[in-house]
Amino acid sequence: MSRALLLLTCVVSSLAVAAPEHSPRPGGIAVIDLGAADAAPPAVRYGGKPVLVMQEGERWHAVVGIPLDTAPGTLAIEVEGSDNVFDVAAHAYEEQRLTVKNQSYVTPDQAQLDRIGRERRILDAALNSFRDVTVDDLSLIAPVDGRRSSSFGLRRFFNEQPRSPHKGMDIAAGTGTPIAAPLDGIVTATGDFFFNGKTVIVDHGQGFVTLYCHLSEIAVEEGQAVSTGDTIGLVGATGRVTGPHLHFGTYLNGTAVDPAILIAD
Ligand SMILES: [Zn+2]
Structure with missing residues (x-):
């Protein structure tokens, strides 16, 4: 040949x-x-x-x-x-210890716990949705350009208190940077949540779901169809964050998986 x-x-x-x-x-x-x-x-x-x-x-x-x-x-x-x-196979994820100044994010009061519980149910429903359509490609474009942390799976401690591990990829970008839909899908949830700030969830079919948090602005509505490259919102610093970035989550069968496996370089 x-x-x-x-x-x-x-x-x-x-x-x-x-x-x-x-x-x-x-x-x-x-x-x-x-x-x-x-x-x-x-x-x-x-x-x-x-x-x-x-x-x-x-x-x-x-x-x-x-x-x-x-x-x-x-x-x-x-x-x-x-x-x-x-x-x-076994995989060792790293640990990180952070000091968070706003104490209410570390120890929420009862009203905040009630709000967190309500929001958890909305997020869980959207992250577990299963739309029975043909899926022929799971490769994603990066939703924003920027330095991608390899922090998926990181075990975090806020003010020495253990928190659930980091279930996404943080991408560094300035407030107002447009976020592109990484694949065709349907918007299944939007909202302004206690921990996640302004959030968008997109369903790509058969339980393949992507999550975008801490936005400064949401540019889509629930039920809206989006195509690869469409702007779904803008990067921001809403919710529990120390600075502007995109928290990008990818889910299969309701479980968070490392987005780095899915982004085509
Ligand atoms: Zn994050």
């Missing part, structure tokens, strides 16, 4: 790859071959929740979000009622 033809073959095959890289670690994504795509896609569940199934080449693949608190070892998904087992 000539060198030019070999190069062309590589380009074509890399374009044809639509599923994310198999990343079987806590907070990662498992891509599991389910067999030939010569019949309807098999029904897959993990932890009682439906799992995204997509066709790649001539095969069906399950694309499973692995929870951050998963212990290394074997993990089973349910495929048409039978267990399908794969290995989850």
Whole structure:
């Protein structure tokens, strides 16, 4: 084969790859071959929740979000009622200790706890939505240009009190920077939340959901369809933050996964 033809073959095959890289670690994504795509896609569940199934080449693949608190070892998904087992590797995430000056963010009062509870239910509903449509590509463009932290999974302590681990990627950008939809989808929630500030959630189908927090402005409405590149809001510093940045979250089967696996560079 000539060198030019070999190069062309590589380009074509890399374009044809639509599923994310198999990343079987806590907070990662498992891509599991389910067999030939010569019949309807098999029904897959993990932890009682439906799992995204997509066709790649001539095969069906399950694309499973692995929870951050998963212990290394074997993990089973349910495929048409039978267990399908794969290995989850260990991964060491870092720790960070922060001092937060506004004490109400560390120890919320009862009214704030009530508000946080109401908002949690809205966020959980949107992050767990499952729209049964064909999904053929999960690769994302970066929602804003800027330095991307590798802080997904970071275990944080605010004023020495442990908090849940960081479930997204922080991208440094100035207030007012436009945020682009990284893939086609439908806006399923918007609001101004206690911790997350002004927030947008976009549903890309089959439980693949993206989250944008701390915006200065929201540019979309619930129910609105967005296309890759559309502006969904502007970067800001609303909610519990120390400065302007975008908190970008990616979810599969209701579980936060590392956005770095999904952003195509
Ligand atoms: Zn963040």
